[in-house]
Amino acid sequence: MTESRNVAAVAAKDDAVLQWVTFKLDNETYGINVMQVQEVLRHTEIAPVPGAPHYVLGIINLRGNVVTVIDTRSRFGLPSAEVDDSTRIVIIEAEKQVIGILVDSVAEVVYLRRSEIDNAPNVGTEESAKFIQGVSNRGDELLILVDLDKLLSDEEWAELSQI
Amino acid sequence: MSKSVDETVFDYFSLLLSEPEEVQAQQAAVQRQVNVAEEIDTAAIAKRHAKPVKQEVVSAIPQPEVVAEKQQAVERALALDNKPASSNLDKQALEKLLSSVVPEVKTASITTENTKVETSADPQVDAVPITKVAEKIAEKPATAIIEERQSETEEETAPATQASVAPPIEPTALDEQLDDEFQVLFFKVAGLTLAVPLISLGGIVQVEHVNHIIGRPKWFLGVQQYRDSQLNLVNTAAWVMPEKYDEKLAQSVNYQYLVVLENSNWGLACESLINAVKIDKSQVNWRGKAGKRPWLAGVVKEQMCGILHVQSLIDMLNAGLGCQDPIN
Structure with a gap:
């Protein structure tokens, strides 16, 4: 009896529940680890930075701190879209840097067990394929889970810290 | 046409x-x-x-x-x-195949075929x-x-820089696996007819909500939920004839069904299902060697269409290979 409880406890520990902040981009739903999200902002003026890499939209002033905003659509290989009322800037921390990612909208926080996360189809050759860490079915929709640390390469993270 | x-x-x-x-x-x-x-x-x-x-x-x-x-x-x-594709149209087999598809679709598809039969001269x-x-x-x-x-x-x-990721694909000849007489399903993609042996058919699913996943090749249409798991959708036109697949063709292709390959999680998107027919081995011009196109088992002479070697196709798709990617 005790043994079976231990087994169940180990299984439960392995099958940890993770929280994900979901956002929309081009009608698909993506999820990022809630522990990496600092805050969500309404769209504000983004000041372009001359000579910045193509994936950088510009910078914003967040309570006295300068935060670089990434063009997420461009990073994901998606066509650009007009900014509207639901556009948000999600402030995240990845690779010891605080950056903003521009998304179409932010939806909710969802709870997922590790066992509910499936591997993404392993057929991608493009750079954007590597930052999908898994997928999960939620009702009728598929949640695509993004590994924020892999959103940029080591060189790009280093480049970003120089802006 | x-x-x-x-x-x-x-x-x-x-x-x-x-x-x-x-x-x-x-x-x-x-x-x-x-x-x-x-x-x-x-x-x-x-x-x-x-x-x-x-x-x-x-x-x-x-x-x-x-x-x-x-x-x-x-x-x-x-x-x-x-x-009518031929007089030996096997309606029962087609109905059985379509049993997993919603009833109205089944009716529409079969009605179309029946209409064709009625309007044919000889x-x-x-x-x-x-x-x-x-x-x-x-x-x-x-x-x-x-x-x-x-x-x-x-x-x-073969170029010296062949993809090292590609696994060696040594398919068993399909004609050795099949009986002398076997059933095939004909389906159509962008004007191209393809055939799949029924023994290699995992099912037919209607295209519904396709989730696009970034960073995948053009031939990867996306994923769709299917029986509590994801079915990977192959943009068949883009996979089979990448050289013809341009923006115009992409706009014109209207995928309706997925031909599920064996018990894999791969589904070939197709525009229409033609029929399921019993054919004889001798009606196929079998390819002797897998060659550059192991996914193609041969050509059905009468319909002049390719017959798929499903296991090889699955191996290629699992390896992330397109139709023209080099194979070790």
Whole structure:
């Protein structure tokens, strides 16, 4: 009896529940680890930075701190879209840097067990394929889970810290 | 049927039957042999070696009249597409296949086929010459020579930088796995008809909500939920004929169904299901070797369409390989 409880406890520990902040981009739903999200902002003026890499939209002033905003659509290989009322800037921390990612909208926080996360189809050759860490079915929709640390390469993270 | 679709189908099967780049490679190889023979300065030996090989290559290159025959055959086949595909249409098998699809779709699909049957004049009249022409083409030494020399030619033409990720694919010949008489399902994609043996068919699913996943090749349509898991959707037109798949074709393709491959999580998107028919092994021009297209088991002579080697296709898809990607 005790043994079976231990087994169940180990299984439960392995099958940890993770929280994900979901956002929309081009009608698909993506999820990022809630522990990496600092805050969500309404769209504000983004000041372009001359000579910045193509994936950088510009910078914003967040309570006295300068935060670089990434063009997420461009990073994901998606066509650009007009900014509207639901556009948000999600402030995240990845690779010891605080950056903003521009998304179409932010939806909710969802709870997922590790066992509910499936591997993404392993057929991608493009750079954007590597930052999908898994997928999960939620009702009728598929949640695509993004590994924020892999959103940029080591060189790009280093480049970003120089802006 | 638009002209562009005719041309697409014709070009595709010309490619299937003649493998032009291999023919060119053979020509080059033969030319080298001829040069060596001339250098030996023994006219008789040179003649003995060069002449028969030249003849082989000449016969391997599609001659204008053969091309014309092929075009006529394909055009007739396309004309037939609006008539019953053949008299041995197996409605029961098709209904069984479509049982997993929603009822209204099943009705629509079968109604279309029935309508075609009613409006046809006489399928036998047109079907006979097509078979004859197809057999004639199939019996041409060109195909045989190409198949025999395929592995040799591939060694010459294969680039040194072949994808190391590609697993070795050594499929069992499909004709060895099948009974003498077996059923196939014909389906259509962008004017192109393909056949899949029913023993390799995992099911038919209607295309519903497709989730697009970033960073995937053009031939990867996305994923769709299917029985508590994800089905990976193959953009069949983009996979099978990437050279033809441009923006215009992408706009025109309207995928309706997914042909699920065996018990894999891969589904080939198709525009329409034609029918399920019982055919004999002899009605297929089987490919002797897997070659560059292990996914293609052969060509069904009467319908002039490719028959899929599903296991090899699954292996290629699992390895992330497109139709034209090099295979180790």
